[in-house]
Amino acid sequence: MDGSDSLLKSVDVSKLDNGSTISFRAREDGFLESISSSSGKLVDMVLDSTSKECLPKFSFQNKLDFYFLFSDRVLQLQKERKVLVLIHCESLQSFDSFFAQKLKYADLISSDNVHEIFLPDSNAANIRYHWEWSPPSGKLLEYECKNYSCIAVYSTEDCTLERISKFSYYTVSRCGDSMDDTFFSESQRVTSPLTTSQTVQTQPPQSPEAKTELSLINTKTVIFPENYEDGPSFRSMLHELEQKSSLMKYYCKKIMKRIVQLSDAYDASQVAVMKLSETLSEASNSTSMNMDILLDSYLTKAMDIHATFIQKLNYDLINLLYEPFHNIYSSFIKPIDDRRLEFDEQSKSFYGSLSRYLSAKKDKKGGDSKFFQKEKTFALQRYDYYCFMQDLHDGSIINDINGIFLQYFHRQYDHIALFSNLMNSVLPNLQQLNLKLEKTKWSTTRRDKGREMHRSQVIQTSGRPKSMAPPSPSPISPSFPLHEIQSPMPNRRMAASADDISQTSNFTTEIKGKCISNGGSASPDKIFKEGLLLVFGATELGTDLAMVSKAAWHKHWIVVENGSLWEYANWKDSVKSNVSSISLKHASADKVRKQGRRFCFEVVTPKLKRLYQATSAEEMDSWIEAICEAAKISSFQLSRVATPLSASVRRPSKVFPLFSTSFETTPISRKLSGSGIKKAFSRKGSWNLQQFFRSDNSGTMHMEQLERYHASANIFIQMLRKTDVSNSVCADCGSVKDVTWCSINIPVVLCIECSGIHRSLGTHISKTRSLLLDSLSQQSKVLLCKIGNAAVNRVYEKGLSNPSLKPKPEHNAQVKLAFAQKKYVEHAFIDFAGVDADATLLEGLEQNKISKILLGLAAKPNFEENGVVFLKAVTRDTSKLHLLELLFMNGLLLPDSEQLSEHVSPDMQSYLSQKQFTKYLKE
The missing domain is CATH 1.20.1270.60 (Arfaptin homology (AH) domain/BAR domain)
Known part of the structure; x- marks a missing residue:
């Protein structure tokens, strides 16, 4: 090993196979000398034929630990914009290649042979750095390996490496010597001729014939002469x-x-x-x-x-x-x-x-x-x-x-x-498990025989299968004191009619074959019925139901409980199940006559009508009676609006509201005609129920208003297409079919299939809206008209070198999803070279340049620190309110009222307060 000046003081090598630690120190002449070994033995040396140097030999099991002790002079490297690195190679040629060329910092650090040494911020006199050496993967069993390493200083200014100290060593693997042999106990060990205590010399000598028979060497083709003279x-x-x-x-x-x-x-x-x-x-x-x-x-x-x-x-x-x-x-x-x-x-x-x-x-x-x-x-x-x-x-x-x-x-x-x-x-344990399995097979065989018998009975039964027959009547408990009833409900078979009151004894004991439990106080909680019903959900009730398409009927799981009727949609999938409620207070139920479909009945409340179809006549009567009974109790006990039992095991769990409010809180307008309802729920005029069932506070919507709204949406779509021809086709796939969707925060016009893909990206990426079904704000409409698909694609697809990479309308959803991920999530086609997000966005807002605004938003500006600056640049001119809408849709938050008053006029403050965005309070 050799070293250099006083930057490196010493090197300790530990985790050798004998558990010892070898220490080296830097001498004045720049070399490292061995000063101590915890084992007290001399360090083995190996001559390297390549470098002609004597390398210290390190025997290891799995890895080696190197501890470098630096002086405080290395802290000056950070001030000089230099980086301290450790270079390690297994060949001298690879090692010298690092110093024979200039490498960029990113290329140098990305190499597997280079390890950057991160220095602490403290001004300690001595700085210790730990580096763990391990052999390459799959080479642990190699018993010989030459290693060439050094500490070097990299200058980020001129991209050069300066060698501080070089240390080479020779490693020998001893991974197998430390394996535990105690797994096999002496009592379990089986001896062999090579594991016995007897040696080969103690065995009796064999005869020449035996040696010939046991010879493992074939020398028949070669005859070794007794005389080895040349010839x-x-x-x-x-x-x-x-x-x-x-x-x-x-x-x-x-x-x-x-x-x-x-x-x-x-x-x-x-x-x-x-x-x-x-x-x-x-x-x-x-x-x-x-x-x-x-x-x-x-x-x-x-x-x-x-x-x-x-x-x-x-x-x-x-x-x-x-x-x-x-x-x-x-x-x-x-x-x-x-x-x-x-x-x-x-x-x-x-x-x-x-x-x-x-x-x-x-x-x-x-x-x-x-x-x-x-x-x-x-x-x-x-x-x-x-x-x-x-x-x-x-x-x-x-x-x-x-x-x-x-x-x-x-x-x-x-x-x-x-x-x-x-x-x-462990064989006895396996045999016991085999006996248990045989017993389990015997019980399973009995169960299978029972199933076959039950199946044969179902096949031989001439009537309706039991699974399709009406269920046994569930208990309905109306046992409340009838003398408390003040006035009956009118209409049809309403709850608590005059005939019902006069027949108290019959009413408290039986309702058309249903069991009635006596005693106790009246409570809607005791009325419970559930089952599968078909719910009519499209056209007006006065038409011939036999002429209506099957698509208008939906299979819902219906539960009558707590004075309410609960409809479970998607009940087969408990995770995605939706639920809506109808209060049965002042409700009535009766059979629908003179219709082409069988077993239909309707439920009428003061605010809506619902049409249902049962699976049999008995089931229909059972539902009518259960609903009437629940309505009777709810009406005369003034019961509260209940919620479904969350822990009930009799109906699906994990259900979520289908609508934001129940049906009865959003009454349908009395001014809507039957044809108006039919048109509102038709395929061409499919309005959402929140738009159709409006609350009394906001007023009811006339049919003329619905028609005008539908017409205005079509007019806006035509205006979009005339403003920019690129809005006539989908921004992602180029489809011209059903291009009636948009993303209000990017903003682009999309087809219906690409809108679903945008929705799957998440609202933090794309906020998807329907141009026909959703109500867009005025500024959102202005935003779509003034930007459009062409302007967005010039920014988001600028780096798309090969146009064939863009999906076509006939491509499947996976191809379109992959393209949308690269375009909007990864921003793979946007040229961010030299782009400062905050500066680019501010320049675009001040100069009203859409391309810079879109580029700055894609680069993710810092709204938290510079949000007030962006807000000030937009609110100066009321013609830029659509740009303010774009900022809000991409994450701009309103500051507190004090900061807002400093930069925005009172009229603009009133406008912003109506936006109801989440305010950002600076801590």
Whole structure:
């Protein structure tokens, strides 16, 4: 390791495999020297052939911790607009590339090899920084790795790196040495020939015949001569061995590759087993899959044993097979070609010397002795190469390879035997669970037989199925003292008629077969009936119902309770269910006669009529009687307007109001004719019910007003299209069909399909309105006319380089939704280069430039701090009120009254107070 000046004081390296910590300090000459080791041992060094440096050797298990101690001089870097970084690479070439070029700050920090060192704000004398080094993913088992790191200073002005201190080191993985072997107890351990205390030398000697039978080395194709003198036979033998060596090298590399693949498969299998166990546990807790007993009794233990078994196999595969085999390959098999070339060079050199020696005419002084020494050296080299090849094919190397595989497979046998013993220990739990499952199957079989019998009875029944027959009458309790009734209700079968009062005894005991409970005080809470009815919801009541489309009838779940009639729409989906109420006070119910549809009856209150259809005549009579009874009690007890029972188990839960007010609080105008009602509820004039049923406070709406409103909406749409031709087509997909929707905060005109997509984006992105069905403010209309689709798309689609990316009308909703997300949420096509949101918006408001206003709003201006400035720029000119509406729709909040009075005239204050926006109170 080497360092530099006093910026870096010391470096501590911890989490070594022996638990020790090594400390280095910076010397005056700029190098780092080892000053201490908690283990008291010397630091191992390794020579790097690339950099020709001696690198300290760090043995680790999973990771290493580096602690850098800096002086307070590094705090001056922030003032000089410099950044302190740590660069780490595994190759010297990659390391030097960072200093060979100029890099931008974003490119430098985005590199995985660069870590920015964030300095604290305090003026401490010493600053400590922690960096955790870990090997790349999937390389934890690699036992050797060179690392080149340094502390450098990056200048943001000239984009240069200045090296402060460089430190290189050599890491060795010891991840497998620390694995716990206590999982297998001594009583459970199965011994093998390699795990017994006896050594190979203590075994009795074998006969030559036995050795021949048990030989693991095939030498039939190679005959090693007793005389290793150089000659044709010797060279032929070497040539054959060299060919076999090349083939051996190829298959050794292939074997190591297969071992690594098997190790990866073991890792994946172990992860899959654990994930399966976790998923089964989650499914048992979250669903009706009751697997708790199976998990607790057997599955959790079995999967833990299985996962540990795989872990042990993988550990032995790497440490007992791969690493020893790789060491032999690196030491003996891999350098085969180098040894062959070395021997060829030695042979060539010797025979060259022999030619020179024989060509000499006379013995020079010392010439014979030099040649004899070379001859002796070549003989030793030839003998060493011969022994190397012999060991490689019929000697210690082959024995070592076979010993490695034998040791691994013996250890594998131990694990398999132990795994079998452990699985046998949990087998009784599995057998008990099997008995419980058989009992459960027997009870399930009985239930299935009962179902089949019930189904056969339904098939053989000639009448109406029980599920479609009228339900058994539910108790209706009108048992209130009839002498308190003051006056009967008129009309039809109204509650508490004169005949009903005269027949007190019959009334208190029976109503057409329905059970009446006596005793107790009268209460609407005791009147309860529920069931499925078809509700008529489109045209006037006086027409022939047989001629009405089926779409006008809706299946609602009706509940009579607490003196009210509750209609549940979407009752099949409890989450999206809507509910509306009708007070039965002073209400009447009677059968609708002379109509084409059967079993129809109507409910009439002082404020509305509702038409229902039951599933049978008996069911219709039951509903009429229940409604009349509830109306009778509500009328003469002056009961309060009740709400549905939230905890009732007899009807859907999680219901929400379908309308903002109940039907009876919004009376229909008496001036509306039957044809007017029919037109108001037709497909071409589909007005919402809040607009149709207006309260008495705001006055009733005449049919002429409805028609004028509908006509004015069409006129406004035509005006939009004449003002800007682009408003005739959808701003997103270009459709010309049903382009009667808009977004008032962007603002654009849309088709009906794109309006649904805008609604799915959320009101914080797009506030969608209907040009036909919704009532728009005057400023919103002016806003749509003065901006339009073309102006918006010039801003929001400026960066759309390829027009084919824009969806067409025939594209599906997913394509249109993806485009809308990029256009309005991600703003992917807007050019924000050099855009200051606040300055751009203010400039656009002052100069009345729509493009800058839209660009500033898309860039998300700071309404919280500069809202008053924007408000002041708009309220100076009353012709910009539509721009004020646009600001309000995009998040501008009104300040408090004092700030408002300073910048806005009294008339404008009155106008703004009518907008009823949420005020922003500055803390």
